[in-house]
Each structure stands twice: as C-alpha cells, then as structure tokens.
Amino acid sequence: MSLPNGFLDELRSRICLSDVVGRKVQWDLRKSNQARGDMWAPCPFHQEKTASFHVDDNKGFYYCFGCQAKGDAIGFIKETENVNFIEAVEILASEVGLQMPEFDPKSKEKADRNKILLEIMEQSVNFFRLTLNSNQGKHALEYLKKRGLSSDAIERFEIGFAPADQTTLTQKLKDKGYDLDAIIETGMSVKSDESNRLYDRFRARIMFPIRDSRGRCIAFGGRSLDPTARAKYLNSPETPLFDKGSNLYNLVSARSAVGRGEPLIVAEGYMDVIALDSGNFNGAIAPLGTAITEKQLQLMWRISPEPIIALDGDKAGLRAAYRLIDLSLPLLRTGKALRFSIMPEGKDPDDLIRNEGASVFKNLIDEAVPMVDLIWKREIEGKSFDSPERRAGLDKSLSDVIALIKDKNLKNHYRDALF
Incomplete structure (x- = not known):
C-alpha cells in the first residue's frame, strides 16, 4: 500500500523527532544541546546507564552507539508502539493534524505517472543547459558572466537558457516519446486558448532548476532578459510534483x-x-x-x-x-x-x-x-511615549505580541526582554 507522492516528506517536515522520542526517554541535559536539536539519553531499546542514544532533530534521525538502533520518527513509533509502518504513519499524522490520504487502486498509477513527470523535468534541465552553451544562449551566458557568476557556479546550479522560439522544448519532448498531457502536467508547456496549440511556458529566459529534498527537479524559475517583460521572474505553476509553499531553492x-x-x-x-x-x-x-x-x-x-x-x-x-x-x-x-x-x-x-x-x-x-529586537523596533519606531496613555498603549501592543507565543517558557523570556 503506497502513499501519495510527497506525503511522507510533508509528515516529516511537521515532526520534531526529539518531541516524539522525549515521551520515552529521560534526556541527559548536561550532554544535550537543545538549541541545536542535539539530544542524548539512555537508550530505550536496551538497558544502560550512560547516554549513548543520540537524536539529531536537524536530520530527523536517531542512533544508539551502544546497540546500533537507528531510524526516524516513523521507525521509532514502529519499534516502541509495536505497530506496522502505516499504523505508525497514522499515529504521527494524527498528532500533527495531517489527514491521512484515502488509499485507492490508482496509487501505483499515480506513482508511475509522477516518475514520467520527473523524467520530463530532467530532460528539460538538460535541454536548457545545452541551449545556454549554444549560439542561442550566448547573450544569456554573457549576462551571467557580467553578473559575476563563474563557470563553476553556472555548472553547480545547473543554470540554463530557454530559447525564444515558442515550441522548441515541447517538440524536443514530443520527439523523445512523452505524451502531450504529461508535458502539460509538468507545467513546461501550455495549451493556447485560442488555437489549441501547445507552446513552451518558458521562452527567452535564464532557467534555474528547483529541486526537492530528495534532489529531484520539480520546477523551474525563469528570469527574463527583456527589460520590458511583464514579469522579470516566472516560476512553474503548481503541479503534482511542485507545491510552491512547501519547497526552498538550494x-x-x-x-x-x-x-x-x-x-x-x-x-x-x-x-x-x-x-x-x-x-x-x-x-x-x-x-x-x-x-x-x-x-x-x-x-x-x-x-x-x-x-x-x-x-x-x-x-x-x-x-x-x-x-x-x-x-x-x-x-x-x-x-x-x-x-x-x-x-x-x-x-x-x-x-x-x-x-x-x-x-x-x-x-x-x-x-x-x-x-x-525587531519586535521592539516595530512597536516604537516613529512613535512618542510621552504620556501615560501612550505608554499603556505600548504595554498592550507588546502584551498582544507575547500572547501569540504558545511555548510558556519562551513566553516568559519574551516578557522579561520586552518589559
């Protein structure tokens, strides 16, 4: 039984591993560094007195240097609650308010479809990179050099160029055997409302591949070299691969x-x-x-x-x-x-x-x-507090800000800092 593409990434992004593990262990606060998400405790999987069980919140993994137990939050729930993988996912999803997807027989079909979409995106990366280093991309390459980008930086970030012609990429992808619906689904091609013809979404733009947490190309950002262009930057639309608000560049x-x-x-x-x-x-x-x-x-x-x-x-x-x-x-x-x-x-x-x-x-x-410091700056900048009423107003504004903080310990420290 497979989960939809991206569901586990979304679940893991909402979980703090030390919160999950902390229900089962007593942290060694002398050895741990909570601010860095670097936590140590006696291992819950074997008897020991020393803290050899390590949790790394930033990586989302645990490891015991005594018994070599290792895994992520899902694995920890599986082992400590004696449940299977899907049950562990359901437990964690419920805790973070993430609705479990409905499983249907089309899950494999969707996974296979996404594999094709990812192939199209990688083909597009290669096409844009080749174009940048061709005569068509000469002026774009010159622009990048003038902006101070080295050849190494251009290579590492896989920067490319989309030619001005309306259908070059679309035709290349068709020639490689990809169906038109899949090309449209990636957002790389758009169907004209007037003529019903396909054309390339990105034209005459420097192209920046956007990769997800697994290193897969899921979208592009394109910068126009035309100063009169309606949009200097154009991003891929949201697609089955790409949720703009859930990803970060680099x-x-x-x-x-x-x-x-x-x-x-x-x-x-x-x-x-x-x-x-x-x-x-x-x-x-x-x-x-x-x-x-x-x-x-x-x-x-x-x-x-x-x-x-x-x-x-x-x-x-x-x-x-x-x-x-x-x-x-x-x-x-x-x-x-x-x-x-x-x-x-x-x-x-x-x-x-x-x-x-x-x-x-x-x-x-x-x-x-x-x-x-910025909270204080926002509340006082350009204002005068020369009367009891104005000072009381400042107190209320600061109290309203502090009230938004849910962590009680942190709320107390903010109150100490602002009053």
Missing part, C-alpha cells in the same frame, strides 16, 4: 552545509543564493517567489534551529521581516528561533558581495539580531 546543498557547521541564510531570490554560495556562504536558501510560508519555516527549522533571514535594507525588506515575525510567533518554541540581518539600504546580498566583498556580508551575518 535546499539539498544548504542542508549539507549546515551539517558542516555553516549558518542557514535565507535570501530573497535565486541570484542572491548563487552569489552567497559563490562567496562561500554555502548554507543559502530562498523561498520561491512568494513570502515565506509556514511550511517553509518549519522546513527551515528542521535544517537549523536558528536561520538567519537576510533582507534588503529598504521599507519592503522590513515589511517582509515583520510579516515573517507575525507568522512565526505562534510557532516558536524553545530551541527554534530566527535572527535577522538587514542589508544596507538599496543593497541586496548579491550587490553587497559583488561590490563590497564577502567579508562585508559576513560582518552583517555575524551581527544578525534576534527577533525580539
């Missing part, structure tokens, strides 16, 4: 970098991420053309307990920071936080690294402020 590489001790830096867009990576800030990610969603925030916290949000230093950047604060407050808990690094006005990470160097950006990251 997720796999950033996760590996954070595992090596680098900070998780959340930038605004593709070019920022590539500039950061080229400047040796390898833990860079970006949302996909929208404001950060709750799913994306939870995914970030699975990678790092304290992502650093790098925002443009203008009013729009601050508004984005405040929106993220409002989203995150009810989700905060001990060991899960955000820090903010505000760029100089008129600059973004790409500009800063190219024009002033990686060391300047590193200083800004090192000086990133905790979320509570």
